[in-house]
Amino acid sequence: MIFDVDHIQRQFAIIRHYASEGRFHYLDNAATAQIPDCVLAAMTTHDTRARANVKRGIHRLAQEATDAFENARDQIAKYLGIENSDEVIFTSGATAGINVIAQGFGQSLKPGDEIVLSQAEHHSNLVPWQMLKQRKGVRLRFLPVDENGVIDLSRVEASITPATKLVAVTHASNVTGAVTDVAAIRKIAHERGAKLMLDGAQMAPHGPLDLPGLGADFYVFSGHKTYGPSGVGILWGRMESLEQMPPTFGGGEMVGHVTYEKTSYAAPPRKFEAGTPPITQAVGLGVALEWLGNQDLPGIHNHLNGLTDRIMAGMAQLNNTYDNRIRILGPPRGAQRLPLISFAVKDAHPHDICQIMNDRHGVALRGGHHCAEPLHEIFDLDGTTRASLGMFNGQEDVDALLNGLEDCLKILD
């Protein structure tokens, strides 16, 4: 089967909308991916046919809303490769999922206990643990990364100790695109009695995922990066881990029995879904992941790897002409990496590059430290510019990026 990017593009209303302008090159998918028509339609249908609160109502719409909500949970479980959809918890996003773990799992930790992170983490997988450190006196240790931003496996053995209670690392970096060797880390973490949490915000859109095969204890990701809506995300946990973990938020739906004196909690997932969940968004995310799972994922991978290679080759060519001013972060050409390229240009600020790219070339990029300021300090950079690909991107987007980059090199010297 040959991957047909035109067929994909036709499924995105926003691409059809801007096609008439002739200059629409959206390369900021690592921040937010665009949303296909079927997801928009599913949410519209839900809100025009079945809008009601879930679980509590007896009336027809409440039943239909509950069915749609739970159906979404099943669709997501299927994408994650898990059998028990009760392990799927709706949150507002990956950040919320990590905070739920930091507060819930962290509640039983005591001074001297250790949380192991990596140097490659997004702030969302750093700050919640720093807050836990302040509350509980736990120690934070960091797995170092090599010059390509890949977690240095040779240091894992020494970094994870019997005092380690949780290893929380990214499944793939939002800056370097480096993919974490989960198996090596999981083995040592579990040998030392620690749980493993993976931040899948960047990896989840590039499925399929096999969470049981990965062997993690917790996994989080966001809807808006997986061709779904914003305001919804997933926290997955092994049932025994979820049962052991106290809830973070109290309120309606998460209870078993309530008296004026005390409350017993419902079983997962309700235990972690206090209040009215993001119902319409959950329905959208379910459809998004079902749609994503039905795509030709190997074909998409080949397509995106080809575009990534084309970008890196183009940048290398520009370096020949422009005195090696472009520095690409992350694994080199040919090595495993996500289809995102962060780069620094000597004597050019990322925001100036992004502005010129947008204003003159219609290319949407992201500039700054991408919520990974400490990682940029390791690379001795104030910030980088990032191009991140989605399945609807084509060669014309790559060509616009490279033409725009040459323009930047001329203007910003």
Added chain:
Amino acid sequence: MSNDMYHDPIIAWSKRKEHMGTLQNADCRATENNPLCGDRISVEIKLHFSRITEIAFHVRGCILAKASAAHLAFLAEGLDLEALGQLRKFFGKALKSKDEAFPFPENHDIFNPVRSRKSRHSCVLLPYDAAMQALRSVGGEESHYEPIQSIGRTISKSSFHDVHLNALTLPDHPTACTPAVPVKNPSSPNRLF
């Protein structure tokens, strides 16, 4: 004026180095960060009767931040915290205005293309915030007057603070735009310049 933000005057201002670096025996200094983009601007200032006599910036930031810092440095001599604060308010209000006819402070028209890019407003305002922070550190007082609508008239409701920023122009200015150079005249307390 072109809506291209990277037009020649902005590029030229961003490359000016006269007021970039450090000062010996500065009276006050400050560093301001933009947490959204990681830009950092440090400023050192020498004062005479609370007014700026020398100013030097160190900018780790984009072209807009560099251009704005260099531009402000040319304007800053003679300003005290209140006058600088008024200029900053007026500049900020012009940037935020949805009315394209809303005037920029005198000689700030080169920043007109920034108006439509809200995410970049902080880039051009950061040098002002750094300089104000430095002046505050030595006890400068700010005005609580509303920002003026048009420079070339009064900058505040008090005649004490009348300002005519277009009084003088810079002879070696790199563009057709003519930034004003305030005249240091601390012996004349009823006027800033």
